[in-house]
Amino acid sequence: MSRRVEQPEVNLEFPPGAADPPEWVSRRDFLTLLGAGAAMAAGACMRRPDKPILPYVEAPADVVPGMPLYYATAMPLDGYATGVLVRSNTGRPTKIEGNPDHPASLGASGALEQASLLELYDPHRAEAMRVGRRRATWDAFAAAFAPAALSRRVGARGAGLRVLMPPTTSPLTASLLGRLGEAYPDARTHFFAPLASSARIAAARTSLGAALVPQYDFRAADVVVALDADILATGPFHLRYAREWADRRRASPSAQLHVAEPTPSPTGTLAARRLGATWSAVAAIATALVDAVHRDARSTGRVSGTTDASGGALTPDARAWVAAVAADLAAHAGHSIVVCGERQPSDVHVLTNALNDALGNVGTTVWYTPPAVLNDGGPDHDLSALATELRTGGVDTLVILDGNPCYGAPSDIELSRVVGAVHNTVYLGAYDDETARVSTWHLPAAHYLESWGDARAYDGTTSVIQPLIAPLHGGRTADEVLAVLAGQPNNSTHDLLRDAWNSARGQGAPTTESDWSEALRRGVVAGSAFARATPAVRGDAVAQARATVAARGVAREQIEIGFVPSHAVHDGRFADNGWLQELPDPVTKLTWDNAALMAPAMASRLGVATNDVVKLQVGDRALDTPVLVVPGHADGAVALAMGYGRQGGEAVARGVGVNANALRTSQAPHVAPSAAVSRTGRSHELALAQTHWAIEGRGSSIVGEDGEAQRSTASSVQPRKRRPLTLYEPKPPSRDGFGADQWAMVIDLDVCTGCSACVVACQAENNIPVVGKDGVMKSREMHWLRIDRYIDGPPDDPRFETQPMLCQHCEKAPCEYVCPVNATVHSEDGLNEMVYNRCVGTRFCSNNCPYKVRRFNWFDYNGEIAETERMAKNPEVTIRARGVMEKCTFCVQRIRDAQMASRLAGDPATGPVVTACQQSCPTQAIVFGSLTDPESEVSRQFGDPRSFSALDELGTVPRVRYLARRREADSSDSSGGRAR
Amino acid sequence: MTHPRLAAEFTTADALQAAVDALAREHYRELETYAPFDMPELDAKLGRRRSRLGWVVVAGGLAGLIIAYGIQWWANVHSYPLYVGGRPAHAVPAFVPATFEGMILAASLTAFFGVLIVLRLPKLWIPEDEIDGFSRASVDRFWVTANHFASDLDRDRAAELMRSAGARRVIVAED
């Protein structure tokens, strides 16, 4: 195995293990691992953090010895904190859930949060500190970089010292950087993250006169317009936004979401009016909206919804969309929100601010706060400035605190080369990645579950990050490194944290012991959110912005390439995570790859189809990329996900997909305005978890809608209460015992974004293995819960259907009666049970399952995984052997836990059961409970007029029902984003 | 003495039949015939009744039927009833196929081993084997043998009849 990693992998198309020849079990070499030795030594025993950490005060599970404990902490991503509760079984973090008290989570947790658990146990993580080729120790580092020693290199004022780190929100880091500044006045810190954009703040500076970021309250919004903004599935607050929007839709079904976006996003699939528009077109649309809405708004407070000539640059579809949306906005002035995406230039953000201002939303649904990120990176603090300095020389020591900039940097900077030229480079990073390979020192970074620290949420709310486990590989935190540089090497981060907070008063930082304990227990520091501001928009700035946008115009002939974050690996930091690599993209269902997404029209013009490799060209930079044709994609735009094409030392990540950064430049890091696309004649097979998007006219049976008829009639579906004829009446629930509960689930398709958080949650909770790219291409994914995606209708303006599909726990289960050995039977409480140790693997059950939710262990997937990976397994759930069928169990382990708890408490009724998918769902689209309790939410929703069973006519009588999506009746105009 | 008291060898089935006719006409019934293939036409003459094996097989078949259904009922209904696919534990139609197969299997075994037992097979030696050349009975020769005669006269008469029927040779055992 170690052989795999030492060889130069540059030419490897797929990660080792993930794509060995089909037959070989060792395909999952990325689960078996190099360096398992050290990992075992580390993993074998319990590793309690040495400082007292405190469990979540309202632990969902009874705090009984032997029972799991839940701890509150926060996961920083792009600097912003998302509060999580982490389940710890005998000192091993085994599951990550959302923290209801945290503003960015509200109890939910996204796919990335869920999967960060696997990152902790990733056996590819760097295990030893090294300098050059030799192993080093922390003390050696501390000695070499203590001011006494370092100042000799970088000068007393630190002129030769530079620090490069991703944007951070941590007050502690802030204070340490302060101390560093005191120690080395001439040293400078630069901030860089591949996805970070300063457009929003820059826009605020120009249009609002201060560095501010907008905050939204979707609970109060009747109309939401997202311009190239995937508000419901990406961004620091997306969990909150999704939840608020879902609540709003539940409260008032008339609330509408309108989206104009270049590439289909989960948000777009939920839109009432969705328009595929290139990035530059989105800007023009913003202008058109301003024209339509802005006129006299301030003076009269009345808003007209008419477009004017400024829409001239737009296609008829776009103009129609603008007209309809503007009218809708006008009708709901003061109760609407216009959001603009990170990739849009600051001018468009200005226009967006203007719109919210004109509509009188500011103060009701929109307000502003200072940015939580510390120093958004002014011009002299950005990467290109640093690169220039490095080239010109004079920098002796460069300290890179995580973020793998040598991979993520725009290609024109050639960071690897310039960094390699620096004499003395320190890299604190979790992996032996691209940056580590050009650095003198490599210090393994501690995972957030291994470290103390703090971070702010997008609204400023501060969280304490407390470790669940002592560092597995002696990892360190950025704060510890900064402390060394600042001359206080002996303080642990814990102490640094306490000191920093004691010194930082007035920001609601806890000072007393009880505050501290409370902060640890709840995971948030009460009242630490920023104060709201509602500044007015400067008219001149708006005019200026309109001018710039108009000047830039709309790309007609040339092709725009947008570099979008991957829903799976984000900017590449999760690239070594098997769970995420195999997580199907919410829209395209693509796994183990990134691809050039483009519209069908564009593909046919280029004469290419999915799997054909095209050459993307931006200036003199070129990149060969497989094509994935996506209906609903904006014609003229190509979307390319970032975070792939890694060439570092991570065995899983290496070679998966292509590196989008090769096309990015520091001038156009997010959208390349004029690019060329040409065919190469080669092809590369993409692993799509779903190979057929058309619904084949089965909509009414599958997603509870009968297409055209539906749209022309009501806005909500009439439930089809057909009860198929049967010889055998269902078994009546028994009064007591297991049978007293009859478990069931309802999934609301009206608010399901398809974000796939539930998929990863299920994978983590139920020890579901990863099968690798070859496995996916052979359609052997093991996900118990998958998100079905149907894209139907006209390819330029299709109809998106999203449907989480899991075992339906049919009362008349077709899988059961065909099993020759009674390995799948029905339980007293209505569960379709899978008896692993009885299964002989005839697979008849899968053939007879109309939902095809059963998963088969084609190989011994769990046989040869690393010791660290074993630590991630949930001890409550059986590890399945080769040759055995498996499937969703409704999280039976959680059901039985709740039943035992209530028995012990002498409570006749079983306490609430929350399945893993339900727990993670940002929109609370999943409801679970017992039908025997008429009061239960699930009973209520079973009776909902929108509720239906998938493939009802088969008479399987599923215990999972769906609430059909509400689609507003089609408006007369067929263009401009037909109601979908 | 080992081999039968009287044995005659014929070269054709017709000759054998003629001989049997002749002997039967004179009430020699205690005969055994040997032929390379089945000659049912002899049975009537020698008053052989139809084999009763059939009834045994019927009994065997019934037993198999009962056992097969019994096993299924006991396993799925009585010993360990499970709630499967929303169907009743005692699923009569589902039990039919295996029951039928069980019946056929038992009946066939009865028929096969029945015939072996009735004929006391395997039987590696019979007195006739002592006759030189008798082994061609399985190939292209036809034999009649007889053991019980009221007197030597009878025996000679029988031998005479066989010769006249065209026996290739007649072997008379000396006491």
Next chain:
Amino acid sequence: MTTISAPRSDPGSNGSRAHAQLERYPIMRELPDDGTLTTQLLAPLWTSHPAWKWLFMASGALSLWFLFAMGVTFARGIGAWGNNIPVAWAYAITDFVWWIGIGHAGTFISAFLLLLHQRWRASINRLAEAMTLFALVNASLFPILHLGRPWFFYWLVPYPATMGVWPNFKSSLPWDVAAISTYFTVSLLFWYLGLVPDLAAARDRAPGRTRRRVYGVFALGWHGSGTEWRHYRVAYTLLAGLATPLVVSVHSIVSLDFAIAQLPGWHSTIFPPYFVVGAIYSGFAMVLMLVLPVRHVFRLHNVITRRHLDHIALLLLVTGSLLAYSYLCEAFGAWYSGDLFERYTMLTARTRGPYAVFFWIMTAVNVLTPQLFWWTRLRTNVVVLFVVGVMIWIGMWLERFVIIVASLNRDFLPSSWHLYAPTWVDWSLLAGSIGLFSFLFLAFLRWVPFVPVSEVKREQREIAFESAYVDRDGAMPEVTR
């Protein structure tokens, strides 16, 4: 059946020609006396054909490859195959149904035709029975191979388990176990019982002690006494009587593996008769593939005459036409049901889906080729017969492939649709099973009397008798009954 085997009443050809046929092709021709006949039919036991050794070794090698592919499957898991979700069944089950179908002709010929006094069966029934047995050996291997955990295959049998967990008899798979094991046992007994008189003949003709001893042991001391024949006759007929409903039940039950499922393309009530007909059809095709070379190599033209070939061809014509009718019914049922999914699978996916090419090949081969046999000349043309036999043999494999894979790969939810592609292991198992069959069959040809000597003699005697009767008053001999 009379209409089938007597060209006289064959609607396809007029009486006079058929009359001529009969005289030109008697069931047996210029037969020698019993002794010479026996010598001729037993000769292959004593002397090996030069080509035999090489064929035997080749098939042996292929059988070893079969073992290797099995080893790979056991060692790595079913993942070594191309199967996936939704196509969880593919080659292995196709091969299983195919082989067991082939296994039907033997019992049909020996039992069914025996009951109907089809005299022409006599010379070929043992070949056909042996074919049945060896096909069943393959057929019974695949379901076990196919299990995710094959070492637990016995869990499908209601053995006295300490776990107290029993098979689920609502599932058709335990029915399969019962049907196949019964069918194999009964076929074996029937085959062996029929062999006993011939083994006795072999014993008595064997050169050298050893062979005499060996055949002697298997002959069970049979002497052909009147008493023995009297009981033997009944037992043999009874077995035939039992095997006849059995042969119908076995493939009906196999068809239920699909029919009890609710998958479009499987969930159909016409499957049992449809499958039985298809089974006999494929079986007879393979009988042709085996009989023609054997007849040629061993110069058996006197006992396996054109009459036999003619009748087999007619049976192919009939079963082939019945099969065509089943295809029609299947499609019509799907259309008439009005069910969205049924219609899609049977009418759209089958004919235009990813596996449409196999569907059309299968339809062409299985429906059209047997229609050649409306022409008497083609019915007795050795080359045509052999080619058609091979084509149908392949066509019927394709039929099972289409039924299984083309139904599974596109079921209810389009989201789970996925294609299937076999791996080298799938191919090896298919080829290997053919190798094993050939291996066993060649061994049978070498060491077992493959033409029922005793029965042929009996038939010869009857024919001789009847022709004498014909000579007297020129009436048609009743040899075609």
